[in-house]
Amino acid sequence: MSVNTNARIVIVGCGISGVAAAQRLVKAGFHNVRIVEATARSGGRIKTGRLGNNIVEIGANWIHGPSEENPVYHLARQYGLLDPEALTPENQAMDVGGHPPWVPNIFSSSGRKLNVEDLYPALEMFAELLDESSEFQSRGGEPWTNVGDFIRSKVQQRAAEKWKDIDGTTRSLRLSVISNMLKVECSVNGAHSMDEVGLGAYGLYKTLPGLDCTFPGGYEGLVKNLMSVLPAGLVTYSQPVRCVHWNNTEKRGYPVTVECDDGNKIAADHVIVTVPLGYLKKHHSTLFHPPLPLHKLHSIQRLGFGTNNKILVEFDSPWWDTDCEVIHLVWEDEDAMVDQVPDVQRYWIKKLFGFTVLKPTERYGHVLCGWIAGHESEYMETLPEQEVSHAVTQLIRRFTGNPTITPRRIMRSQWFHDPWTCGSYTHPGKGCSAQDLQNMMEPLPTKSSQSQPLQVLFAGEATHPCYFSTVHGAVLTGWREADRLISHYSSSSSSELTMSKL
Ligand SMILES: Cc1cc2nc3c(=O)[nH]c(=O)nc-3n(C[C@H](O)[C@H](O)[C@H](O)COP(=O)(O)OP(=O)(O)OC[C@H]3O[C@@H](n4cnc5c(N)ncnc54)[C@H](O)[C@@H]3O)c2cc1C
Numbered sequence: 001m002s003v004n005t006n007a008r009i010v011i012v013g014c015g016i017s018g019v020a021a022a023q024r025l026v027k028a029g030f031h032n033v034r035i036v037e038a039t040a041r042s043g044g045r046i047k048t049g050r051l052g053n054n055i056v057e058i059g060a061n062w063i064h065g066p067s068e069e070n071p072v073y074h075l076a077r078q079y080g081l082l083d084p085e086a087l088t089p090e091n092q093a094m095d096v097g098g099h100p101p102w103v104p105n106i107f108s109s110s111g112r113k114l115n116v117e118d119l120y121p122a123l124e125m126f127a128e129l130l131d132e133s134s135e136f137q138s139r140g141g142e143p144w145t146n147v148g149d150f151i152r153s154k155v156q157q158r159a160a161e162k163w164k165d166i167d168g169t170t171r172s173l174r175l176s177v178i179s180n181m182l183k184v185e186c187s188v189n190g191a192h193s194m195d196e197v198g199l200g201a202y203g204l205y206k207t208l209p210g211l212d213c214t215f216p217g218g219y220e221g222l223v224k225n226l227m228s229v230l231p232a233g234l235v236t237y238s239q240p241v242r243c244v245h246w247n248n249t250e251k252r253g254y255p256v257t258v259e260c261d262d263g264n265k266i267a268a269d270h271v272i273v274t275v276p277l278g279y280l281k282k283h284h285s286t287l288f289h290p291p292l293p294l295h296k297l298h299s300i301q302r303l304g305f306g307t308n309n310k311i312l313v314e315f316d317s318p319w320w321d322t323d324c325e326v327i328h329l330v331w332e333d334e335d336a337m338v339d340q341v342p343d344v345q346r347y348w349i350k351k352l353f354g355f356t357v358l359k360p361t362e363r364y365g366h367v368l369c370g371w372i373a374g375h376e377s378e379y380m381e382t383l384p385e386q387e388v389s390h391a392v393t394q395l396i397r398r399f400t401g402n403p404t405i406t407p408r409r410i411m412r413s414q415w416f417h418d419p420w421t422c423g424s425y426t427h428p429g430k431g432c433s434a435q436d437l438q439n440m441m442e443p444l445p446t447k448s449s450q451s452q453p454l455q456v457l458f459a460g461e462a463t464h465p466c467y468f469s470t471v472h473g474a475v476l477t478g479w480r481e482a483d484r485l486i487s488h489y490s491s492s493s494s495s496e497l498t499m500s501k502l
Helices: 016-027 071-078 089-093 116-134 147-162 168-189 220-227 277-287 294-302 344-351 374-382 385-400 434-441 471-501
Strands: 009-012 033-036 048-051 054-057 104-108 241-245 256-260 265-268 270-273 304-306 308-315 326-330 354-357 366-373 409-412 425-427 456-458
Touching (some): 009 265, 048 409, 147 168, 168 304, 168 308, 168 366, 241 277, 256 270, 294 434, 344 366, 385 409
Antiparallel strands (some): 048 054, 304 425
Protein backbone atom coordinates (compact mmCIF):
# COMPACT_ATOMS: atom_id res chain seq x y z
CA MET A 1 0.00 0.00 0.00
CA SER A 2 1.48 3.38 -0.93
CA VAL A 3 1.48 6.24 1.55
CA ASN A 4 1.21 9.86 0.48
CA THR A 5 4.28 11.22 2.21
CA ASN A 6 4.08 14.85 1.11
CA ALA A 7 1.94 16.04 3.99
CA ARG A 8 3.37 18.98 5.97
CA ILE A 9 3.55 17.97 9.59
CA VAL A 10 4.65 20.25 12.43
CA ILE A 11 5.40 18.83 15.86
CA VAL A 12 5.25 21.29 18.76
CA GLY A 13 7.80 20.32 21.43
CA CYS A 14 11.01 18.32 21.27
CA GLY A 15 10.53 16.17 24.35
CA ILE A 16 10.66 12.39 23.98
CA SER A 17 7.08 12.19 22.62
CA GLY A 18 7.83 14.74 19.89
CA VAL A 19 11.08 12.99 18.99
CA ALA A 20 9.33 9.59 18.91
CA ALA A 21 6.61 10.94 16.61
CA ALA A 22 9.17 12.50 14.24
CA GLN A 23 11.29 9.34 14.16
CA ARG A 24 8.27 7.20 13.23
CA LEU A 25 7.05 9.61 10.54
CA VAL A 26 10.50 10.00 8.99
CA LYS A 27 10.91 6.22 8.99
CA ALA A 28 7.57 5.91 7.14
CA GLY A 29 8.92 8.25 4.45
CA PHE A 30 7.30 11.56 5.42
CA HIS A 31 9.74 14.21 4.32
CA ASN A 32 7.97 17.43 5.34
CA VAL A 33 8.23 16.94 9.08
CA ARG A 34 9.60 19.54 11.44
CA ILE A 35 9.74 20.05 15.18
CA VAL A 36 9.47 23.49 16.77
CA GLU A 37 10.87 23.65 20.28
CA ALA A 38 10.66 26.55 22.73
CA THR A 39 14.00 25.94 24.43
CA ALA A 40 17.53 25.56 23.11
CA ARG A 41 17.62 21.80 23.78
CA SER A 42 15.79 18.55 23.12
CA GLY A 43 14.60 16.13 25.78
CA GLY A 44 12.13 18.29 27.74
CA ARG A 45 11.61 16.57 31.08
CA ILE A 46 14.44 14.15 30.27
CA LYS A 47 17.34 16.26 31.43
CA THR A 48 20.75 14.98 32.51
CA GLY A 49 23.15 17.23 34.42
CA ARG A 50 26.30 17.12 36.54
CA LEU A 51 26.86 17.33 40.26
CA GLY A 52 30.62 17.62 40.65
CA ASN A 53 31.94 14.70 38.62
CA ASN A 54 28.70 12.78 38.72
CA ILE A 55 26.16 12.36 35.98
CA VAL A 56 22.77 13.04 37.59
CA GLU A 57 19.18 13.28 36.42
CA ILE A 58 17.30 16.54 36.89
CA GLY A 59 14.13 15.08 35.35
CA ALA A 60 13.20 11.47 34.56
CA ASN A 61 15.18 9.05 36.69
CA TRP A 62 14.21 5.42 36.11
CA ILE A 63 12.85 3.17 33.42
CA HIS A 64 9.71 2.12 35.27
CA GLY A 65 9.09 -1.56 34.58
CA PRO A 66 12.04 -2.44 32.34
CA SER A 67 10.71 -5.53 30.54
CA GLU A 68 9.71 -6.68 27.06
CA GLU A 69 6.53 -4.60 26.80
CA ASN A 70 8.32 -1.37 27.69
CA PRO A 71 9.44 0.55 24.58
CA VAL A 72 12.01 2.58 26.54
CA TYR A 73 13.60 -0.63 27.77
CA HIS A 74 13.66 -1.97 24.22
CA LEU A 75 15.30 1.16 22.82
CA ALA A 76 17.79 1.46 25.68
CA ARG A 77 18.80 -2.17 25.23
CA GLN A 78 19.10 -1.74 21.46
CA TYR A 79 21.31 1.35 21.92
CA GLY A 80 23.46 -0.40 24.57
CA LEU A 81 22.62 2.15 27.28
CA LEU A 82 21.97 -0.18 30.24
CA ASP A 83 24.05 -1.96 32.87
CA PRO A 84 24.18 -5.79 32.50
CA GLU A 85 22.02 -6.38 35.64
CA ALA A 86 19.10 -4.55 34.09
CA LEU A 87 19.22 -6.93 31.12
CA THR A 88 18.90 -10.14 33.11
CA PRO A 89 15.68 -12.17 32.84
CA GLU A 90 15.42 -12.10 36.67
CA ASN A 91 15.39 -8.31 36.66
CA GLN A 92 12.72 -8.20 33.96
CA ALA A 93 10.57 -10.78 35.70
CA MET A 94 10.37 -8.96 39.06
CA ASP A 95 6.86 -7.61 39.41
CA VAL A 96 6.93 -4.96 42.12
CA GLY A 97 3.70 -3.13 41.25
CA GLY A 98 5.44 0.21 40.89
CA HIS A 99 7.00 0.10 44.37
CA PRO A 100 10.51 -1.37 44.30
CA PRO A 101 11.39 -3.22 47.51
CA TRP A 102 14.15 -0.84 48.52
CA VAL A 103 16.12 -1.33 51.75
CA PRO A 104 15.09 1.57 54.03
CA ASN A 105 16.81 3.51 56.80
CA ILE A 106 14.31 5.45 58.89
CA PHE A 107 15.26 8.46 61.02
CA SER A 108 12.98 10.47 63.29
CA SER A 109 12.80 14.17 64.12
CA SER A 110 14.14 13.48 67.60
CA GLY A 111 17.44 12.42 66.05
CA ARG A 112 17.07 8.65 66.30
CA LYS A 113 17.59 5.92 63.75
CA LEU A 114 14.43 3.88 64.14
CA ASN A 115 14.09 0.12 64.14
CA VAL A 116 12.50 -0.70 60.79
CA GLU A 117 11.00 -3.93 62.20
CA ASP A 118 8.82 -1.88 64.60
CA LEU A 119 7.47 0.15 61.73
CA TYR A 120 6.86 -2.63 59.20
CA PRO A 121 3.19 -2.99 60.23
CA ALA A 122 2.63 0.65 59.17
CA LEU A 123 4.55 0.22 55.92
CA GLU A 124 2.62 -2.95 55.13
CA MET A 125 -0.74 -1.42 55.96
CA PHE A 126 0.04 1.54 53.73
CA ALA A 127 1.09 -0.73 50.83
CA GLU A 128 -2.14 -2.76 51.21
CA LEU A 129 -4.23 0.39 51.14
CA LEU A 130 -2.51 1.67 48.01
CA ASP A 131 -3.36 -1.63 46.32
CA GLU A 132 -6.94 -1.30 47.48
CA SER A 133 -7.08 2.29 46.19
CA SER A 134 -6.43 0.93 42.69
CA GLU A 135 -9.41 -1.40 42.81
CA PHE A 136 -12.14 1.24 42.62
CA GLN A 137 -11.35 2.01 39.01
CA SER A 138 -12.92 -1.19 37.78
CA ARG A 139 -15.60 -1.33 40.48
CA GLY A 140 -16.92 2.23 40.66
CA GLY A 141 -18.97 3.47 43.64
CA GLU A 142 -15.90 4.53 45.58
CA PRO A 143 -16.55 5.51 49.22
CA TRP A 144 -14.38 8.67 49.16
CA THR A 145 -13.53 11.11 46.40
CA ASN A 146 -9.80 11.00 46.97
CA VAL A 147 -7.00 8.61 47.90
CA GLY A 148 -5.88 10.66 50.95
CA ASP A 149 -9.27 10.46 52.71
CA PHE A 150 -9.63 6.78 51.86
CA ILE A 151 -6.24 5.88 53.31
CA ARG A 152 -6.67 7.98 56.45
CA SER A 153 -10.06 6.55 57.32
CA LYS A 154 -8.98 2.95 56.65
CA VAL A 155 -5.80 3.34 58.73
CA GLN A 156 -7.90 4.72 61.61
CA GLN A 157 -10.23 1.70 61.43
CA ARG A 158 -7.51 -0.90 61.03
CA ALA A 159 -5.16 0.63 63.61
CA ALA A 160 -8.01 0.56 66.16
CA GLU A 161 -8.37 -3.19 65.54
CA LYS A 162 -4.84 -4.36 64.88
CA TRP A 163 -2.75 -2.05 67.02
CA LYS A 164 -5.01 -1.87 70.07
CA ASP A 165 -2.47 -3.56 72.32
CA ILE A 166 0.49 -1.52 71.12
CA ASP A 167 1.92 1.18 73.41
CA GLY A 168 0.98 4.78 72.65
CA THR A 169 4.44 5.87 71.56
CA THR A 170 4.87 3.12 68.96
CA ARG A 171 1.33 3.63 67.73
CA SER A 172 1.88 7.36 67.31
CA LEU A 173 5.18 6.70 65.53
CA ARG A 174 3.45 4.33 63.11
CA LEU A 175 0.86 6.97 62.31
CA SER A 176 3.69 9.45 61.69
CA VAL A 177 5.15 6.86 59.29
CA ILE A 178 1.82 6.93 57.43
CA SER A 179 2.25 10.72 57.03
CA ASN A 180 5.70 10.07 55.61
CA MET A 181 4.34 7.49 53.17
CA LEU A 182 1.61 9.91 52.05
CA LYS A 183 4.40 12.38 51.22
CA VAL A 184 6.22 9.64 49.29
CA GLU A 185 3.05 9.14 47.25
CA CYS A 186 2.76 12.89 46.62
CA SER A 187 6.19 12.64 44.98
CA VAL A 188 5.34 9.45 43.09
CA ASN A 189 2.08 10.93 41.78
CA GLY A 190 3.31 14.47 41.25
CA ALA A 191 0.53 15.81 43.48
CA HIS A 192 0.38 18.47 46.18
CA SER A 193 -1.58 16.14 48.45
CA MET A 194 -3.07 12.68 48.11
CA ASP A 195 -6.36 14.46 48.86
CA GLU A 196 -6.12 15.80 45.31
CA VAL A 197 -5.73 12.38 43.68
CA GLY A 198 -9.07 10.91 42.59
CA LEU A 199 -9.87 7.55 44.17
CA GLY A 200 -12.07 6.39 41.29
CA ALA A 201 -9.32 6.96 38.74
CA TYR A 202 -6.24 6.05 40.78
CA GLY A 203 -6.24 2.54 39.32
CA LEU A 204 -6.06 3.84 35.74
CA TYR A 205 -2.27 3.93 36.06
CA LYS A 206 -0.76 0.57 35.13
CA THR A 207 2.67 -0.77 35.94
CA LEU A 208 4.89 -3.12 33.96
CA PRO A 209 7.04 -5.92 35.34
CA GLY A 210 10.75 -5.32 35.85
CA LEU A 211 12.83 -3.76 38.60
CA ASP A 212 13.28 -0.04 37.84
CA CYS A 213 16.71 0.74 36.42
CA THR A 214 18.65 3.87 35.48
CA PHE A 215 20.85 4.98 32.59
CA PRO A 216 24.50 4.91 33.71
CA GLY A 217 25.45 7.46 31.05
CA GLY A 218 22.33 9.60 31.61
CA TYR A 219 18.72 9.42 30.37
CA GLU A 220 19.49 11.96 27.65
CA GLY A 221 21.42 9.20 25.84
CA LEU A 222 18.01 7.81 24.87
CA VAL A 223 16.96 11.11 23.29
CA LYS A 224 20.29 11.52 21.47
CA ASN A 225 20.09 8.04 19.98
CA LEU A 226 16.49 8.46 18.85
CA MET A 227 17.36 11.82 17.30
CA SER A 228 20.35 10.47 15.42
CA VAL A 229 18.05 9.09 12.69
CA LEU A 230 16.36 12.46 12.09
CA PRO A 231 17.60 14.58 9.19
CA ALA A 232 19.77 17.54 10.24
CA GLY A 233 17.80 20.75 10.68
CA LEU A 234 14.48 19.01 11.38
CA VAL A 235 14.27 20.75 14.77
CA THR A 236 14.04 24.50 15.12
CA TYR A 237 15.19 25.42 18.64
CA SER A 238 14.38 28.52 20.69
CA GLN A 239 11.15 28.90 18.74
CA PRO A 240 8.19 29.01 21.16
CA VAL A 241 4.81 28.47 19.55
CA ARG A 242 2.28 31.13 20.51
CA CYS A 243 -0.83 29.88 18.74
CA VAL A 244 -2.05 26.98 16.65
CA HIS A 245 -4.67 28.35 14.23
CA TRP A 246 -6.78 25.44 13.00
CA ASN A 247 -9.86 25.15 10.81
CA ASN A 248 -8.38 27.86 8.58
CA THR A 249 -11.09 29.00 6.26
CA GLU A 250 -8.93 30.78 3.69
CA LYS A 251 -8.84 28.41 0.77
CA ARG A 252 -5.07 28.46 0.33
CA GLY A 253 -4.52 24.82 0.89
CA TYR A 254 -3.27 24.40 4.45
CA PRO A 255 -5.83 23.96 7.23
CA VAL A 256 -3.44 24.85 10.09
CA THR A 257 -1.02 27.71 10.76
CA VAL A 258 1.49 27.53 13.58
CA GLU A 259 2.26 31.02 14.81
CA CYS A 260 5.52 31.44 16.72
CA ASP A 261 6.43 34.03 19.36
CA ASP A 262 8.69 35.84 16.90
CA GLY A 263 5.81 36.23 14.44
CA ASN A 264 7.00 33.44 12.15
CA LYS A 265 4.07 31.48 10.66
CA ILE A 266 4.30 27.89 9.51
CA ALA A 267 1.55 26.41 7.33
CA ALA A 268 0.76 22.74 7.92
CA ASP A 269 -1.60 19.91 7.10
CA HIS A 270 -1.20 18.50 10.58
CA VAL A 271 0.20 19.66 13.90
CA ILE A 272 1.10 17.27 16.70
CA VAL A 273 0.99 19.17 20.00
CA THR A 274 3.18 17.60 22.71
CA VAL A 275 3.37 20.43 25.24
CA PRO A 276 3.02 19.34 28.91
CA LEU A 277 -0.37 19.34 30.63
CA GLY A 278 0.90 22.05 33.01
CA TYR A 279 1.55 24.30 30.00
CA LEU A 280 -1.85 23.47 28.50
CA LYS A 281 -3.64 24.29 31.75
CA LYS A 282 -2.02 27.71 31.83
CA HIS A 283 -2.04 28.64 28.15
CA HIS A 284 -4.85 26.71 26.40
CA SER A 285 -6.90 29.86 25.81
CA THR A 286 -4.15 31.54 23.78
CA LEU A 287 -2.53 28.40 22.33
CA PHE A 288 -5.52 27.40 20.17
CA HIS A 289 -7.63 29.37 17.79
CA PRO A 290 -10.50 28.52 17.61
CA PRO A 291 -10.44 27.47 21.28
CA LEU A 292 -10.48 23.83 22.35
CA PRO A 293 -13.90 22.16 22.53
CA LEU A 294 -15.36 22.24 26.03
CA HIS A 295 -15.12 18.51 26.75
CA LYS A 296 -11.39 18.60 26.02
CA LEU A 297 -10.92 21.69 28.13
CA HIS A 298 -12.77 20.16 31.07
CA SER A 299 -10.54 17.08 30.93
CA ILE A 300 -7.44 19.32 30.93
CA GLN A 301 -8.83 20.98 34.04
CA ARG A 302 -9.86 17.74 35.80
CA LEU A 303 -6.56 15.96 35.31
CA GLY A 304 -3.93 16.93 37.85
CA PHE A 305 -0.44 18.21 37.13
CA GLY A 306 1.54 18.88 40.28
CA THR A 307 5.15 19.41 41.19
CA ASN A 308 7.79 16.93 42.27
CA ASN A 309 11.36 18.19 42.60
CA LYS A 310 14.72 16.70 43.43
CA ILE A 311 17.37 18.03 45.75
CA LEU A 312 20.60 16.21 44.94
CA VAL A 313 23.12 16.25 47.77
CA GLU A 314 26.71 15.02 47.77
CA PHE A 315 28.62 14.06 50.94
CA ASP A 316 32.26 13.22 51.71
CA SER A 317 31.14 10.10 53.55
CA PRO A 318 27.85 8.29 54.06
CA TRP A 319 25.71 8.63 57.21
CA TRP A 320 23.41 5.80 56.08
CA ASP A 321 23.95 2.01 56.04
CA THR A 322 25.93 0.44 53.19
CA ASP A 323 22.93 -1.54 51.91
CA CYS A 324 20.46 1.36 52.37
CA GLU A 325 18.55 2.37 49.21
CA VAL A 326 16.03 4.83 50.61
CA ILE A 327 16.05 7.11 53.66
CA HIS A 328 12.77 8.17 55.30
CA LEU A 329 12.56 11.18 57.60
CA VAL A 330 9.64 10.78 60.00
CA TRP A 331 8.33 13.78 61.96
CA GLU A 332 7.16 12.64 65.36
CA ASP A 333 4.62 15.46 65.58
CA GLU A 334 2.80 14.21 62.47
CA ASP A 335 0.65 11.39 63.82
CA ALA A 336 -2.43 13.03 62.30
CA MET A 337 -1.58 11.42 58.92
CA VAL A 338 -0.87 14.67 57.08
CA ASP A 339 0.88 15.29 53.79
CA GLN A 340 0.70 19.09 53.76
CA VAL A 341 2.47 21.56 56.04
CA PRO A 342 0.50 24.25 57.91
CA ASP A 343 2.71 27.20 56.89
CA VAL A 344 4.56 26.65 53.61
CA GLN A 345 7.10 29.46 53.98
CA ARG A 346 8.12 28.36 57.46
CA TYR A 347 7.87 24.59 57.27
CA TRP A 348 8.30 23.73 53.57
CA ILE A 349 11.22 21.39 54.33
CA LYS A 350 8.86 19.07 56.26
CA LYS A 351 7.38 17.99 52.93
CA LEU A 352 10.68 16.39 51.85
CA PHE A 353 9.95 12.74 52.60
CA GLY A 354 13.59 11.68 52.49
CA PHE A 355 16.18 10.54 49.97
CA THR A 356 16.95 7.79 47.51
CA VAL A 357 20.59 6.68 47.42
CA LEU A 358 22.36 6.86 44.05
CA LYS A 359 23.83 3.42 43.35
CA PRO A 360 26.32 1.92 42.74
CA THR A 361 28.58 3.77 45.19
CA GLU A 362 31.67 3.05 43.03
CA ARG A 363 30.06 5.18 40.32
CA TYR A 364 28.46 7.98 42.31
CA GLY A 365 30.34 8.20 45.58
CA HIS A 366 27.98 9.39 48.30
CA VAL A 367 25.12 11.15 46.56
CA LEU A 368 21.51 11.30 47.76
CA CYS A 369 18.46 12.45 45.86
CA GLY A 370 15.92 14.25 48.07
CA TRP A 371 12.29 14.31 46.90
CA ILE A 372 9.83 17.08 47.62
CA ALA A 373 6.37 17.52 46.11
CA GLY A 374 3.55 20.03 46.13
CA HIS A 375 3.26 23.73 46.94
CA GLU A 376 6.11 23.31 49.44
CA SER A 377 8.28 22.21 46.51
CA GLU A 378 7.11 25.14 44.40
CA TYR A 379 8.08 27.50 47.23
CA MET A 380 11.48 25.79 47.57
CA GLU A 381 12.12 26.68 43.91
CA THR A 382 11.93 30.39 44.73
CA LEU A 383 14.64 30.26 47.43
CA PRO A 384 18.33 30.88 46.74
CA GLU A 385 20.24 27.60 46.43
CA GLN A 386 22.24 28.46 49.56
CA GLU A 387 19.08 28.70 51.60
CA VAL A 388 17.94 25.29 50.32
CA SER A 389 21.36 23.87 51.16
CA HIS A 390 21.16 25.33 54.68
CA ALA A 391 17.67 23.91 55.26
CA VAL A 392 18.72 20.44 54.06
CA THR A 393 21.85 20.50 56.23
CA GLN A 394 19.85 21.47 59.34
CA LEU A 395 17.30 18.77 58.56
CA ILE A 396 19.90 16.02 58.24
CA ARG A 397 21.72 17.16 61.39
CA ARG A 398 18.47 17.11 63.33
CA PHE A 399 17.35 13.67 62.12
CA THR A 400 20.72 12.00 62.56
CA GLY A 401 21.60 13.82 65.76
CA ASN A 402 24.98 14.51 64.21
CA PRO A 403 25.72 18.27 64.13
CA THR A 404 28.83 17.91 61.98
CA ILE A 405 27.31 16.49 58.77
CA THR A 406 27.89 18.98 55.95
CA PRO A 407 27.03 18.40 52.30
CA ARG A 408 29.81 18.94 49.79
CA ARG A 409 27.44 20.38 47.21
CA ILE A 410 23.77 20.42 46.29
CA MET A 411 21.65 20.99 43.22
CA ARG A 412 17.85 21.15 42.90
CA SER A 413 15.35 21.00 40.07
CA GLN A 414 12.80 23.76 39.47
CA TRP A 415 10.11 22.19 37.30
CA PHE A 416 7.23 24.40 38.41
CA HIS A 417 8.97 27.61 37.36
CA ASP A 418 10.13 26.12 34.06
CA PRO A 419 7.89 28.19 31.78
CA TRP A 420 7.54 25.34 29.24
CA THR A 421 6.58 22.66 31.77
CA CYS A 422 4.80 24.40 34.69
CA GLY A 423 5.08 21.38 37.00
CA SER A 424 6.29 17.79 36.85
CA TYR A 425 3.79 15.21 35.61
CA THR A 426 0.18 14.10 35.39
CA HIS A 427 -2.04 12.38 37.95
CA PRO A 428 -5.77 11.68 37.88
CA GLY A 429 -7.49 14.44 39.82
CA LYS A 430 -10.73 14.11 41.79
CA GLY A 431 -13.66 13.20 39.55
CA CYS A 432 -11.42 11.98 36.73
CA SER A 433 -12.21 8.94 34.65
CA ALA A 434 -10.77 7.03 31.68
CA GLN A 435 -12.83 9.33 29.45
CA ASP A 436 -10.64 12.31 30.41
CA LEU A 437 -7.55 10.61 28.99
CA GLN A 438 -9.54 9.66 25.88
CA ASN A 439 -10.53 13.31 25.52
CA MET A 440 -6.88 14.36 25.92
CA MET A 441 -5.78 12.26 22.96
CA GLU A 442 -8.72 13.02 20.68
CA PRO A 443 -7.61 14.86 17.53
CA LEU A 444 -9.26 18.02 16.20
CA PRO A 445 -11.62 18.58 14.58
CA THR A 446 -13.72 15.99 16.41
CA LYS A 447 -15.25 13.14 14.42
CA SER A 448 -18.64 14.78 13.84
CA SER A 449 -17.06 17.73 12.00
CA GLN A 450 -17.19 18.18 8.24
CA SER A 451 -13.80 19.97 8.11
CA GLN A 452 -10.51 18.42 7.07
CA PRO A 453 -9.68 15.65 9.55
CA LEU A 454 -6.61 15.32 11.82
CA GLN A 455 -5.60 18.97 11.81
CA VAL A 456 -4.40 18.98 15.43
CA LEU A 457 -3.21 15.81 17.14
CA PHE A 458 -2.17 15.41 20.77
CA ALA A 459 0.75 13.44 22.18
CA GLY A 460 2.78 13.61 25.41
CA GLU A 461 2.64 11.71 28.68
CA ALA A 462 -0.69 13.29 29.71
CA THR A 463 -2.41 11.66 26.74
CA HIS A 464 -1.61 8.03 27.54
CA PRO A 465 -4.58 6.10 28.96
CA CYS A 466 -2.56 4.11 31.52
CA TYR A 467 1.14 5.06 31.37
CA PHE A 468 0.67 8.83 31.92
CA SER A 469 3.51 10.46 33.91
CA THR A 470 6.19 8.22 32.42
CA VAL A 471 8.76 8.26 29.64
CA HIS A 472 7.44 5.03 28.12
CA GLY A 473 3.94 6.51 28.11
CA ALA A 474 5.27 9.60 26.30
CA VAL A 475 7.10 7.50 23.68
CA LEU A 476 4.00 5.41 23.00
CA THR A 477 1.85 8.52 22.48
CA GLY A 478 4.33 9.94 19.96
CA TRP A 479 4.24 6.68 18.03
CA ARG A 480 0.44 6.51 18.34
CA GLU A 481 -0.07 9.91 16.71
CA ALA A 482 2.52 9.19 14.01
CA ASP A 483 0.69 5.93 13.25
CA ARG A 484 -2.62 7.79 13.14
CA LEU A 485 -1.26 9.94 10.32
CA ILE A 486 0.50 7.05 8.59
CA SER A 487 -2.69 5.00 8.51
CA HIS A 488 -4.75 8.05 7.50
CA TYR A 489 -2.58 8.48 4.43
CA SER A 490 -2.42 4.74 3.76
CA SER A 491 -6.20 4.48 3.79
CA SER A 492 -6.78 7.75 1.92
CA SER A 493 -4.34 6.76 -0.82
CA SER A 494 -5.98 3.34 -1.08
CA SER A 495 -9.46 4.89 -1.19
CA GLU A 496 -8.23 7.35 -3.85
CA LEU A 497 -7.07 4.31 -5.73
CA THR A 498 -10.43 2.59 -5.31
CA MET A 499 -12.25 5.73 -6.46
CA SER A 500 -10.12 6.03 -9.57
CA LYS A 501 -10.86 2.43 -10.47
CA LEU A 502 -14.61 3.03 -10.40
C1 LIG B 1 11.42 15.28 38.48
C2 LIG B 1 10.87 14.30 37.48
C3 LIG B 1 11.14 12.95 37.63
C4 LIG B 1 10.63 12.03 36.71
N1 LIG B 1 10.96 10.72 36.85
C5 LIG B 1 10.56 9.83 35.92
C6 LIG B 1 11.02 8.50 35.97
O1 LIG B 1 11.80 8.13 36.84
N2 LIG B 1 10.59 7.63 35.01
C7 LIG B 1 9.72 8.00 34.03
O2 LIG B 1 9.35 7.16 33.20
N3 LIG B 1 9.27 9.29 33.97
C8 LIG B 1 9.68 10.20 34.87
N4 LIG B 1 9.29 11.50 34.78
C9 LIG B 1 8.31 11.87 33.76
C10 LIG B 1 8.93 11.99 32.36
O3 LIG B 1 10.06 12.82 32.43
C11 LIG B 1 7.91 12.58 31.41
O4 LIG B 1 6.70 11.83 31.47
C12 LIG B 1 8.35 12.59 29.95
O5 LIG B 1 9.70 12.97 29.80
C13 LIG B 1 7.44 13.55 29.21
O6 LIG B 1 7.77 13.63 27.83
P1 LIG B 1 6.85 14.52 26.89
O7 LIG B 1 7.41 14.46 25.53
O8 LIG B 1 5.43 14.15 27.08
O9 LIG B 1 6.94 16.01 27.49
P2 LIG B 1 8.23 17.00 27.66
O10 LIG B 1 9.46 16.20 27.88
O11 LIG B 1 7.83 17.95 28.69
O12 LIG B 1 8.31 17.68 26.24
C14 LIG B 1 7.51 18.77 25.86
C15 LIG B 1 8.36 19.77 25.10
O13 LIG B 1 7.50 20.83 24.66
C16 LIG B 1 8.24 22.05 24.74
N5 LIG B 1 7.27 23.16 24.74
C17 LIG B 1 6.41 23.53 25.71
N6 LIG B 1 5.69 24.58 25.32
C18 LIG B 1 6.08 24.89 24.06
C19 LIG B 1 5.68 25.89 23.11
N7 LIG B 1 4.73 26.79 23.38
N8 LIG B 1 6.31 25.91 21.92
C20 LIG B 1 7.28 24.99 21.60
N9 LIG B 1 7.69 24.04 22.46
C21 LIG B 1 7.08 23.98 23.69
C22 LIG B 1 9.02 21.90 26.02
O14 LIG B 1 10.11 22.80 26.07
C23 LIG B 1 9.45 20.43 25.94
O15 LIG B 1 10.70 20.29 25.31
C24 LIG B 1 9.82 12.46 35.65
C25 LIG B 1 9.57 13.83 35.49
C26 LIG B 1 10.08 14.74 36.39
C27 LIG B 1 9.81 16.21 36.20
